[in-house]
Structures are given as C-alpha cells and as structure tokens.
Amino acid sequence: xxxxxxxxxxxxxxxxxxxxxxxxxxxxxxxxxxxxxxxxxxxxxxxxxxxxxxxxxxxxxxxxxxxxxxxxxxxxxxxxxxxxxxxxxxxxxxxxxxxxx
Numbered sequence: 001x002x003x004x005x006x007x008x009x010x011x012x013x014x015x016x017x018x019x020x021x022x023x024x025x026x027x028x029x030x031x032x033x034x035x036x037x038x039x040x041x042x043x044x045x046x047x048x049x050x051x052x053x054x055x056x057x058x059x060x061x062x063x064x065x066x067x068x069x070x071x072x073x074x075x076x077x078x079x080x081x082x083x084x085x086x087x088x089x090x091x092x093x094x095x096x097x098x099x100x101x
Contacts, residue, residue: 005017005060005066006090006094008068008086008087008090010082010083010085010086011082012079012082013074013079013082013083013086015068015069015070015083015086015087016068016069017056017057017060017066017068017069018053018056018057018067018068018069019057020053022053022069023049023050023053025071026049026052026053027044027046027049027050029071030043030044030048030049030052031043031044031045031049034075035075064094065091065094065095068083068087070083
C-alpha cells in the first residue's frame, strides 16, 4: 500500500524522499571514500548505488517509513543533529512517543 512520504522542513534543511533524479549525486556521494570510510568501508560502484536507491523508495511504499535525501555538501556543516531531531519528532508523531527506558 503506497504511503505519502513526508517532507520535513527545519530551520536550515528540507528533508525529502529520494527520486531517480537524485541518482547522479547519490552515486557521487557513495563513490567518495570520505563518506564510505565508516559506512561499509569502501566506495560503491554505480550499480551498487542503484541497488541502494531502490529500497530507499521501497521502504516508504511498503513500510511507511524510510530515508530522506541528505546531500553530500551538507556533510560537516553541523546539520546531522538538526536532521536527526526532525526525523525523531516525525517518528514520535507518526508512531507514538519512544520508550525512554
């Protein structure tokens, strides 16, 4: 069952769903060893990036939650906390509050 994918707006960010038009930037990001150093340990090929993009959309369509786009140029700008808070706030509103234990 398809779900409406929320777009989250924060003071500095707009978190939106992935689309086919994001492929070239996604492939460039995942080919960058600075990005993959702590996530998987190796840069990804274009084929690997395509295989990664498909479930990004599928999670939302099948499960009602998933990933939002974060551009590579946002890295190192201090936006991770802002994006994480927005995602957690959305989750609390959508699924209910998290258990704090």
